[in-house]
Amino acid sequence: MSYSMQKKVIIVSFLALPIALLLLFLLYPTAKLLQLSFTDWNGISRTFEYVGLDNYADAFRMPELWKSLYNNWLYFLIHALFIPLEIMVAVFLNAKLRANPFFRSIVFLPYVINGVAVAYVFSYLYNPINGPINLFLQSIGLESWIQRWLSDPGVVNYSLIAVSLWRFCGLHVILFLAGLQAIPQDLYEASKIDGAGPMRQLWYITIPGMSLVIEIVLFLNVRGALQVFDIPFLITQGGPGNASSTFTLFTVDTAFKFNNYGLASTMAILLMIMIIVFSYIQKKLFQATGGGRS
Amino acid sequence: MAKRWAGSILALLLTLSVVLAACGQSKDKENEETAASSGSASAAPASEANGEKITIKMAMWDVNASFIDFLTAKVKEYSKVDPNVSVELEAFKNDGDYLKAMKVRLSANEMPDFFELKPNFINDFKSELLPLDDLSITAKNKFAKKYAVDGKVLAMPTVSFPELVYYHPSIFQELGLNVPTTWQQFMDVLNKLKENGKYIPYAMGGKDGWPDYPFNEFMHQIMSGDENYLSAIAAQDKPFSEGTPFYNAYSRIAALYDAKVMGPDPLGVSWDQATGLFESKQAAVVAAGLWYLDTYLSKVGNIDDLAAFPMPLRDSESEELKVMTFTDHFYAINKNTKNPEAVKKFMEWFYSPEVHQAYVDKAKLGAAMEGVTANVPFLNDFYAKNKITPFLYVPGNQQYTDLINATQLDWKKIGQEMMAGKKLADISAELNDKWSKARAGAK
Structure with a gap:
């Protein structure tokens, strides 16, 4: 066997297993999901019928689904608005500060804590009877700020988004920090000699230098916002009524509570398409505004 | 060029062999299982007879x-x-x-x-x-x-057990309240408790969604008087309009929620928190099945200050007192x-009677087998004191289940929406619309 053939055999044999695993656990389930999205399978019976595009038409006709998607949009928007703040915190943590490692750990800690524990802690904080948030507002004379945090349909989503921000901002900050540290210091020194101030340095060196990380965070934001599940599921179960339901929560209910796996598969496919489309649009917009590396 | 092809073919073959090996294994296993099950189907009586x-x-x-x-x-x-x-x-x-x-x-x-x-x-x-x-x-x-x-x-x-309204007799005694026997009296009792201000009249754990089931899930069934009501509405196009059992029952529920007799924020507290308030005597009344008795006992340690009355869903004492009875x-x-x-x-x-007796005694619920009476003094006492007509919970037929799934109707979530302020007229119109469309789609 020639040397190049041997090389190929080695490479192929090393790649065969991961590719096989990928086919089995990623491509096959996705193909199966696509197949189920065209059926009326109820999740229990052993047979199902193909219903063509009926599930897709039904999904578009369900107002609750779009109300849930609107809630996802709120998560996306508010998280996106916080990105500049996260960059500023990262810049701040990148500076030479006393006890810097401690602050970095603190910022990242919420992301490490188990989601269920986070949900329980915040359920307690928002509690209308003896809940710490309301007690605190009362003690500083701000009774008028007291809200029905989890039971007012107009407030509940913002209460849950606050939990999401608390949990995920730390991860974004750490990612930005890693991006910041990858920027060579001599760029800053050269710009200083040329007379650039901190704002100009931020705009012309820091942001372009971190563009790859910003793109990743923006993608994580789209994906995360469209897939929000654990926080509303654990704290409100999408309630009161469907007020804090999200696209994924609605999909899970459709499958498990209302025995409509076909329709739920359709929703999962739609979610996948939405993530791809929104990420693509966002990337193009980001690059068009000069944020891209080019 | 030929080498490149050879490489690609080799790669494909290897990948396929790994995938097929994995699938083949599961297929083999399946075959084995099929063989085993078909074999056992014919061999089963033999193996049972052989004393295996x-x-x-x-x-x-x-x-x-x-x-x-x-x-x-x-x-x-x-x-x-x-x-x-x-x-x-x-x-x-x-x-x-x-x-x-x-x-x-x-x-x-x-x-x-x-x-x-x-x-x-x-x-x-x-x-x-x-x-x-x-x-x-x-x-x-x-x-x-x-x-x-x-x-x-x-x-x-x-098991079979009634849905009850639990209360603290000491609170009723303290405020001079009588056990209500009609819906109006029930509302009066809750309103008097609210006016007094010392206790939360009704402990509703609305945050969990399900604790409103004695009202939102059961009331329209009972008020219809038909145990097969759920199957019956599956045959109607607009079973939620004014004048229907649904509308009548939900009008009462809306009045109950609007009376604000469930504490400052019934949707903000969970079932555990709400019953915690009841168990610590901060709340006076809570509706639940007999199954709650065991939970209460395990938390409080005794049932000295606990009694129950049937939910009085009637307008006058001359009418039958129907009580939702759940078999489970x-x-x-x-x-x-x-x-x-x-x-x-x-x-x-x-x-068998011996095993069933032990089962219902431990579950502290009523027996489903003839000739067995559960040793649950609380339940036996309830039946002795109250002249009730059991109203058996019968789930809807296949058509009803299909309609519920197609419309994603959840009675308990509607209860949450009502507590959050949604108007009954809007709920009725929305439900009728969805229901009739789903029925048209199913035809």
């Missing part, structure tokens, strides 16, 4: 861990009755997890031999269940026939079980 060791897999759920321990130990006793059979019990903590697990098992062809169902699960699993009509215990079960599907008894309940903890046999005769024998034992 058999394991019956049983699955159930219960929120009460001590009940799970009791049942685990109880079914082990069956080995004394039939030394060749051992029963393995798999327990789940709640019905939601249980149902999901059973669906997965079903698709994997790994359903247990003997398993628990809720009345509204029977329709979903009907094609998987062995008819029980030929068992001697079926005729002795007080409710089994009510839940027959297409004329066949597929699952049998073990149904058990069924998997029709694909390898040992149908052994499982049937086990089921006969499971529902």
Whole structure:
């Protein structure tokens, strides 16, 4: 066997297993999901019928689904608005500060804590009877700020988004920090000699230098916002009524509570398409505004 | 060029071989299983007759861990009755997890031999269940026939219990309140408790969604007077309009929620928090099934200051007092079980008077078998003091289930929306619209 053939055999044999695993656990389930999205399978019976595009038409006709998607949009928007703040915190943590490692750990800690524990802690904080948030507002004379945090349909989503921000901002900050540290210091020194101030340095060196990380965070934001599940599921179960339901929560209910796996598969496919489309649009917009590396 | 092709073909072959090897294994296993099951189907009676060791897999759920321990130990006793059979019990903590697990098992062809169902699960699993009509215990079960599907008894309940309104007699005494016997009196009692201000009148854990079920799920059924009401509305285009049992019941519920007798924020507290308020005597009244008695007892330690009255859903005392009576903890046999005769024998034992007596006494719920009376003084006392007409909860038929799934209708979520301020007229119009469209789509 020639040397190049041997090389190929080695490479192929090393790649065969991961590719096989990928086919089995990623491509096959996705193909199966696509197949189920065209059926009326109820999740229990052993047979199902193909219903063509009926599930897709039904999904578009369900107002609750779009109300849930609107809630996802709120998560996306508010998280996106916080990105500049996260960059500023990262810049701040990148500076030479006393006890810097401690602050970095603190910022990242919420992301490490188990989601269920986070949900329980915040359920307690928002509690209308003896809940710490309301007690605190009362003690500083701000009774008028007291809200029905989890039971007012107009407030509940913002209460849950606050939990999401608390949990995920730390991860974004750490990612930005890693991006910041990858920027060579001599760029800053050269710009200083040329007379650039901190704002100009931020705009012309820091942001372009971190563009790859910003793109990743923006993608994580789209994906995360469209897939929000654990926080509303654990704290409100999408309630009161469907007020804090999200696209994924609605999909899970459709499958498990209302025995409509076909329709739920359709929703999962739609979610996948939405993530791809929104990420693509966002990337193009980001690059068009000069944020891209080019 | 040829080498490149060779490389690509090699890569493809290797990948395919790995995938096929994996699939082949599962296929082989499947074949083995099929062979085993078909073999056992014919060999089963022989193996049973030959005295071979058999394991019956049983699955159930219960929120009460001590009940799970009791049942685990109880079914082990069956080995004394039939030394060749051992029963393995798999327990789940709640019905939601249980149902999901059973669906997965079903698709994997790994359903247990003997398993628990809720009345509204029977329709979903009907094609998987062995008819029980030929068992001697079926005729002795007080409710089994009510839940027959297409004329066949597929699952049998073990318990029956009324839905109650629990209260603290000491609070009623302190404020000079009488136990209400009509809906108006019930509202008056709650309003008086609210005016007094010392206690939260009604402990509603609305955050959890389900604790409003005595109102939003059951009231329209009872007020219809028809135990098959759910199946009946499946045949109507607009069963939620004004003048219907739904509208009448929900008008009362809306008035109840609007009266603000459920504390400062009923939607902000969970069931555990709400009952915590009731157990610590900060709240006066809470509606729940008899199943809550055990929880109360385990938390408070005694039932000295606990009593119950039937939810008075009538306008005058001359009318019948109908009380929702729930039958639950149904058990069924998997029709694909390898040992149908052994499982049937086990089921006969499971529902025999001695075992059933121990079961209902531990569950602290009413017995479903004739000739057995649960030793639950609280329940027996309730029946002795109140002249009620039991109203049996009968789940809707297949058409109803299909409509519920198509419209994603959840009575309890509607209750939450009402507590959040949604108007009944809007709810009625929305439901009618969805219902009639779903019916049109199903035709």
